[in-house]
Amino acid sequence: MTVRVSGLDVALGGRPVLKGVSLEVGAGSWTAVIGPNGAGKSTLLRAVLGLVPSRGEITVEGVDLGTLKPRQRARLVAYAPQNPNLPVGMTVFDYTLLGRSPYIPHLGRESARDRAITAEVLDRLDLTAFAGRPLDHLSGGERQRVVLARALAQQTRVLLLDEPTTALDIGHQQQVMELIDRLRLSDGLTVVTTIHDLTLAGQYADRLVLVSGGRVAAAGEPARVLTRPVVEEHFDARVRVTPGAGGRPVLSLERP
Numbered sequence: 001m002t003v004r005v006s007g008l009d010v011a012l013g014g015r016p017v018l019k020g021v022s023l024e025v026g027a028g029s030w031t032a033v034i035g036p037n038g039a040g041k042s043t044l045l046r047a048v049l050g051l052v053p054s055r056g057e058i059t060v061e062g063v064d065l066g067t068l069k070p071r072q073r074a075r076l077v078a079y080a081p082q083n084p085n086l087p088v089g090m091t092v093f094d095y096t097l098l099g100r101s102p103y104i105p106h107l108g109r110e111s112a113r114d115r116a117i118t119a120e121v122l123d124r125l126d127l128t129a130f131a132g133r134p135l136d137h138l139s140g141g142e143r144q145r146v147v148l149a150r151a152l153a154q155q156t157r158v159l160l161l162d163e164p165t166t167a168l169d170i171g172h173q174q175q176v177m178e179l180i181d182r183l184r185l186s187d188g189l190t191v192v193t194t195i196h197d198l199t200l201a202g203q204y205a206d207r208l209v210l211v212s213g214g215r216v217a218a219a220g221e222p223a224r225v226l227t228r229p230v231v232e233e234h235f236d237a238r239v240r241v242t243p244g245a246g247g248r249p250v251l252s253l254e255r256p
């Protein structure tokens, strides 16, 4: 499903945070939103979800998201926030099962299928052993995988993931990114992630959108966006950029 954002303006606390942001994410593709701290990346995802007031147009497959009821929207777009509120004492299984809420009738109970989907997602994320454990008894990386599990249990065609790998060790980073990519290819998911690891972004995403100072500063294939001058200008970092597998850029820090 194609996601289109056009002329998006967001102001928070009376201050403009996003200014005229436009982007198009093709159906079944992966776009990574990159940019320095405070650039407006999370705000962009939250605006698509309708979680912050915005001006401009946001459509999924031509449907204006603003016209949908929350349940309808939740069947179309799943979101894994960077810092979610995790109910104290709730188990990993029950939290992941919340992803099935848009399919459970009001005042109804989850079906055997909802529970089976939840169990399958936990298995795919290496979390089965944690199913009965309260969320507050997990490590940061385990919790991050559970938040992703809840989003995957929602079984939407569009996935918005805010920093899905920040708390993960290198093995789990790879496992999560590969899983997202497999789901994208097998189920035709459209994926938008914010991500700070620029090499990781360039390895998995078809397109990068660089947000800086609330505007889109560059967009395109990873090798076109991740150049030394661009990284230096927008991140104030000295890096070496070398072509990796498939010409995708690999960044390493250089000491000034």
Ligand SMILES: Nc1ncnc2c1ncn2[C@@H]1O[C@H](COP(=O)(O)OP(=O)(O)OP(=O)(O)O)[C@@H](O)[C@H]1O
Binding pocket: 012, 013, 017, 035, 036, 037, 038, 039, 040, 041, 042, 043, 044
């Ligand atoms: N509720 C709010 N009220 C006022 N300003 C806000 C609010 N939430 C975020 N901001 C500001 O909006 C700007 C963009 O924040 P956002 O979280 O979108 O940045 P980001 O690019 O995701 O940053 P990071 O990489 O640090 O996570 C920041 O300057 C932030 O301080």
